[in-house]
Structures are given as C-alpha cells and as structure tokens.
Amino acid sequence: MDDLKLYGRNSDQLDGLLHTVRTFSDDIQMKFGLDKCAVAHFVNGRLSGHNSGVTVGKTDTINCLEPGQVYKYLGVDESNGIQHSMMRERLRREYLRRVKVVLRTELYGRNKILAINGFALPVLTYGFGVIHWGCTDLQQLDRRTRKLLSMHGVHHPAADVDRLYAPCSDGGRGLQQIESTYQSCIVRLNCYLADSSDPFMQMIRECDSGKSLHSIKRMACRFTAQLRRSLALDDKSQNLHRNASISVEGGFEQAPKTDARHYRTCCSSLRVRSWSGKPMHGQYRRLTEQPPVDMKETYGWLKAANLPAATEGLVVAAQDQALRTRYYERKILHRDVSPTCRMCSVGLETVDHIVAGCSALAPTDYTDRHNQVASIIHWDVCRHFGVPVESRWYRHHPDRLVETDDITMMWDTTIPTARKIKANRPDICLRNRKTNTCLLIDISCPADGNIGKKHAEKLAKYSDLRVEISRMWHCRTLVVPVVLGALGTVHAGIARWLDIIPGHHNLQHLQKTVLLGSTRILRKVMSSF
Structure with missing residues (x-):
C-alpha cells in the first residue's frame, strides 16, 4: 500500500514524524500527493478546526480538516472513526452501477455472472470486516441484484433462487451471494486473526480493548452456528463443523485455516440440497441424480459460457418448471x-x-432440431475423411450419399436388405472399407426423463438391421445411439459412443444446438395464443 497514517500526541510530535518520513521520501525520490493529504486534530475524541496547516519542507503545506469533513484512508472515509453509513451508501451505489454496466454488455450469460463476481462484488468485499454491514442491508442488495438480472433477462423471476447461487458444477448459475460472501469473509478473517503468528498481530491481540477483534470473533461464531442449524448434517459433517466452531468465551483459539473453506463448501451444499428438495424447482436436479444420467456432462453447458444471457435464463427456468404454461x-x-x-x-x-411430446410440433420443430444435431455429426465425419464441406457447420447441407475411396456415408437413406426389416433407415450409415466396419448412427432428443429408455430403444430398434448388414457386407457393424435430452440432459455413455464415431465431436456443442432448438420451440409456443 502507498497510504500512510501518522499518529502524534501533539503538533510538535507530528512535525517530527513528518520530518522523518520526508527524509526517507527524499532518499528514495518519492513525492507526496499533497492534494490527497490532510491533518486532523482531535480534542477529547472530537475533530476540532485548526487555523493553519502543517508545513512540509520549505513551501509545501498540508491543510487541516474542519469539523464535518472526512479523509480517505485505503479507500475508506474516516474522521474520528470510520463513517460506516456514508461508506455503505457509497459502496452500494458503486456496486449497483457496476452491475448495470455488466448487464448492458453483450456478454454471454455465464460471462455476465463472472463479470459481476469479479468486477462488481469486490467493491463490497474490500470493506468486509471493516465496514459494518447488517444482514438486512446485504439481503436488500441481493434482492436488488436479482431484480436487475430479471430486468435484463439473465434470471427468470420465477426461477429458483438457490440455484442462482449454487456452483455451476452442481447445476447452479455460480453467482456469489453477497450475504454468504460477507459471512465467509468474516469467518476467514477470524481464522487469520486467531492463527496469525505475526508478532504485530500478537501485540494487537494482547492490547485489543474487546471492541474490534472480538466483535469479528463473535460474528464468525454466530454465522457458523447458524449454518450448523440450517444443515441436517451427518456424523462426519457434525465433526467437521464442531472442529470449525469457535468459542466466544475462550479468547482467540488456534483455529485451522481450512475453516473458511469448509464454511463455503457447506454453504454451497446447503443451497444445492435446498434446491433439490423443492417439489417443483427441484425436479430436474433430482432427475440428474438418477442413473443413467451423467450429471457432470449434463451441467457442462453452464460452464462453457456459449449461450446468450436471455437464452440461458430461459433454459434454466424451463428446467425449473417455472415457465407459465x-x-x-x-x-x-x-x-x-x-x-x-x-x-x-x-x-x-x-x-x-x-x-x-407435442404431436403438432413433431413433424416440423422437433425434426429441425434433430436434423441440426445430426448435421453437426455428419459435418465432423466429412471433415475427418477430407470430404469438401462448408467452413461452418450451420451452412452444411448433408448429401444423401457421400463416397470416397475409403468410405460410403448415407444420410437418412433406406438401406436395401435381402429380407424385410422394418427399421432400416438410420440417420447416418457410415461404411469404412479400410477398417471393414459399418456404423449405424441414430440421433434422438427425447424428454429428459426418457433418455435411458430411448437409448435402449435405439439399440433394440436397429439390432435386426445390424445383423443383416453384417451378413450382406461381411463387415463388423455397430449401432451408435446419440441421445441428448431436450433440455440438455446427457446419457452416461454418450462420450464413449461419440469416441466411436470418426472425427472430433464436441459434446457441449451438441448440447448447445439442442438447447437452442428447444428455446426456439418454447418461445414459439409461449408466444402463441
């Protein structure tokens, strides 16, 4: 830091301190920013006016503060103490201003959340532990933030609040809640004060009057107790929190430095469990916890940061069953x-x-969504084998037949067989003469609760065709189902199936295509009367 505060019993002592600082400053060629300097004279704990300032050197003068004025030290307004109410209002305005700046940008939804966490929230966290904040003030700021997110389409008003603050790896949006961030900072600060071996910190602890450091300690203990009461903990978690707790009466304990991390982890766990336990909003979360869903890959699109903010908000609201159907x-x-x-x-x-599940949308909108996913796979396979294609997948229009020296690839074509087979038209049939293999690739985008059933159905549906092709073409034939839920749910085995298909296939790219198709359908239906 480059801010310095000098304390003196009287003006003469202050002049001596200032002379010493000026001597060192001249040696290292550092100049004072006199326009940012001030002298404050306190009598009986009150700021008193002074007719003349303090002279530094021959001509430079530092002016004195008058009653009612404040000075800024490390970004905090002070007088005879920290001006808490003034600082809270200033920080609140600056935080909301930055949130609005972020929301007016063209960033993707995930990047807007990250920008709020990294650009707006530090305005508040810088003063946590120094500026006094009440829980009501922090809760109001959280509500104001959610309102701004809703006004800009990032968060649906009826979507789940706990999910908004849950980690992306667990299916949440990853926004940092101001109230819980404040509590975590207090717990971390208390652990530092209790465990620091710095000799100056030890002096502070010994000389503390009981009004500053112990107030942080009491808040940390209260927050930890509140969290423990909120969680229905098992024996292991009970031991974790018992070790992380801090006794108010016993002075500063040597608390382990992992307490703050445990606190944040348990806060995240509490939000996820609260979201999962809700009858309506928690349906999708409970679905992803059941086999054969791959939870990690299912929520991968939330971390990919490749969807517009309004689209991401609509997808999350649809998963939460919060749309006004x-x-x-x-x-x-x-x-x-x-x-x-x-x-x-x-x-x-x-x-x-x-x-x-709508029969009126199946021939048109569902088919278009399905074909877009299939065309991406077709485009990747063509590029892998050196077949000339468009530079962008969305400009690619698959040909019915693509043939080279090594492969023959058919798109949505009936395969003639010696005996009659009902299911003889897979989405993509790829025959590789070089490896003497044939892949029957079929894509499906069912309801998220039916991905396991649809996966088994695809394997059984083309089993007869697989046997017949193996007999006719004398090659090893394999059915490859690519099943993605309409709202992004991923089957546990899809990565293995995509690895079998030649080319580089990005699962999150396929997810994004399905989600864009589903949001297009939702907007179309919800806007019709």
Whole structure:
C-alpha cells in the first residue's frame, strides 16, 4: 500500500514524524500527493478546526480538516472513526452501477455472472470486516441484484433462487451471494486473526480493548452456528463443523485455516440440497441424480459460457418448471384455464410436453432440431475423411450419399436388405472399407426423463438391421445411439459412443444446438395464443 497514517500526541510530535518520513521520501525520490493529504486534530475524541496547516519542507503545506469533513484512508472515509453509513451508501451505489454496466454488455450469460463476481462484488468485499454491514442491508442488495438480472433477462423471476447461487458444477448459475460472501469473509478473517503468528498481530491481540477483534470473533461464531442449524448434517459433517466452531468465551483459539473453506463448501451444499428438495424447482436436479444420467456432462453447458444471457435464463427456468404454461397457470396460479396444450389440444401443456411430446410440433420443430444435431455429426465425419464441406457447420447441407475411396456415408437413406426389416433407415450409415466396419448412427432428443429408455430403444430398434448388414457386407457393424435430452440432459455413455464415431465431436456443442432448438420451440409456443 502507498497510504500512510501518522499518529502524534501533539503538533510538535507530528512535525517530527513528518520530518522523518520526508527524509526517507527524499532518499528514495518519492513525492507526496499533497492534494490527497490532510491533518486532523482531535480534542477529547472530537475533530476540532485548526487555523493553519502543517508545513512540509520549505513551501509545501498540508491543510487541516474542519469539523464535518472526512479523509480517505485505503479507500475508506474516516474522521474520528470510520463513517460506516456514508461508506455503505457509497459502496452500494458503486456496486449497483457496476452491475448495470455488466448487464448492458453483450456478454454471454455465464460471462455476465463472472463479470459481476469479479468486477462488481469486490467493491463490497474490500470493506468486509471493516465496514459494518447488517444482514438486512446485504439481503436488500441481493434482492436488488436479482431484480436487475430479471430486468435484463439473465434470471427468470420465477426461477429458483438457490440455484442462482449454487456452483455451476452442481447445476447452479455460480453467482456469489453477497450475504454468504460477507459471512465467509468474516469467518476467514477470524481464522487469520486467531492463527496469525505475526508478532504485530500478537501485540494487537494482547492490547485489543474487546471492541474490534472480538466483535469479528463473535460474528464468525454466530454465522457458523447458524449454518450448523440450517444443515441436517451427518456424523462426519457434525465433526467437521464442531472442529470449525469457535468459542466466544475462550479468547482467540488456534483455529485451522481450512475453516473458511469448509464454511463455503457447506454453504454451497446447503443451497444445492435446498434446491433439490423443492417439489417443483427441484425436479430436474433430482432427475440428474438418477442413473443413467451423467450429471457432470449434463451441467457442462453452464460452464462453457456459449449461450446468450436471455437464452440461458430461459433454459434454466424451463428446467425449473417455472415457465407459465397452461398447466402451470392451472395448477400453480389456480387460474380458470384449460391445462391442455394449445398446439395439439391433447396432452397437458407442461414444459416437457412442449419440448418433446407435442404431436403438432413433431413433424416440423422437433425434426429441425434433430436434423441440426445430426448435421453437426455428419459435418465432423466429412471433415475427418477430407470430404469438401462448408467452413461452418450451420451452412452444411448433408448429401444423401457421400463416397470416397475409403468410405460410403448415407444420410437418412433406406438401406436395401435381402429380407424385410422394418427399421432400416438410420440417420447416418457410415461404411469404412479400410477398417471393414459399418456404423449405424441414430440421433434422438427425447424428454429428459426418457433418455435411458430411448437409448435402449435405439439399440433394440436397429439390432435386426445390424445383423443383416453384417451378413450382406461381411463387415463388423455397430449401432451408435446419440441421445441428448431436450433440455440438455446427457446419457452416461454418450462420450464413449461419440469416441466411436470418426472425427472430433464436441459434446457441449451438441448440447448447445439442442438447447437452442428447444428455446426456439418454447418461445414459439409461449408466444402463441
């Protein structure tokens, strides 16, 4: 730091200290920023005016503070003490200003969250432990942040709040909650104060009056106790928190430095479990916890940062079952409307029905979404074998037949067989004469709860065709199912199947294509009357 504060019993002692600092400054060629310097005279704990400033050198003068004025030290306004209310208001305005600046940008949804965490939140965290914040003030800032996110389409108003603050690896959005960040900072600061071996910190602990360091200690103990009460902990977690707790009466304990990390981990666990336990919002989370879903890959798109903010917010709201479908209006809002689908007038209009179960959308929108995913795989295979294609996959229009010296690839073509086989038209049939193999690739984007059933169905559907091709072409034939849920759910074995297909296939790219197709369908249906 380059800020320096000098304390003297009187003006003469202060002049001596200032002379010493000026001598060292001249030796290292450092100049004072006199416009940022000030002298404060305190009498009986109150700031008193002084007619003349303090002379530094021959001509330089440092002015004195008048009653009502403040000086800034390390970014904090002070007078006879820290001006807490003034600093809270200034930090609040600056934090909200930065949040608005981030939300007005064209960043992707994930990058906006990261920008808020890295650009706006540090305005507040810099003063945590120094500036006094009440829980109500922090909760109001969190609510204001969520409101701004909703106004800019990043967060759906009816989407789950716990999920917004949960880690991306667990399916959350990764936004740092201000209140829990404050509590974590207090716990970490307390651990540092209790465990620091610095001799100056030991002097401070010995001379502390009980109003500053111990107040941090009491807050840390209270936050830890609140977290322990909120969690239904097993024996192992109980031991973890018992070791991380701090006794108020016993002075500063030698608390391990891992306490703050444990605190943050348990806060994240609490949010995930709270989200998972909700009857409506937690349905998708509970689904991803069940086999055959690969939870890590399912939530991979949240960390990829490749979807617009409004699209990401819509996908999360759809997964949370928070969109105002007719079924939602009837069962949740208790409005007198028919819960049947406005497109097919047959099934109940739920989110799953719209994205994967409507008979009126199947011939058009579902087919387009399916073909886009299949065309990416076709494009990657063509590039792998050196077949001339467009530079961008979305400009690629697969040919019915692609043939080179080594391969023959058929797109959505009926394969003639000696005996009659009902399922004889896979999405892609790739015959490699060099390796004497044949791949029957079929793509599906079912409802997220049906990916396991659809995966088994694809394997059984083309089993007869696989046997017949092996007999006719005398090659090893394999059925390759590529099953992705309409809202991004990933089958546990999909990475292994994609590795079998020649070329470099990006799973998150396929996920993104499915999600964009599903959001297009949702916007189309929700905007129709």
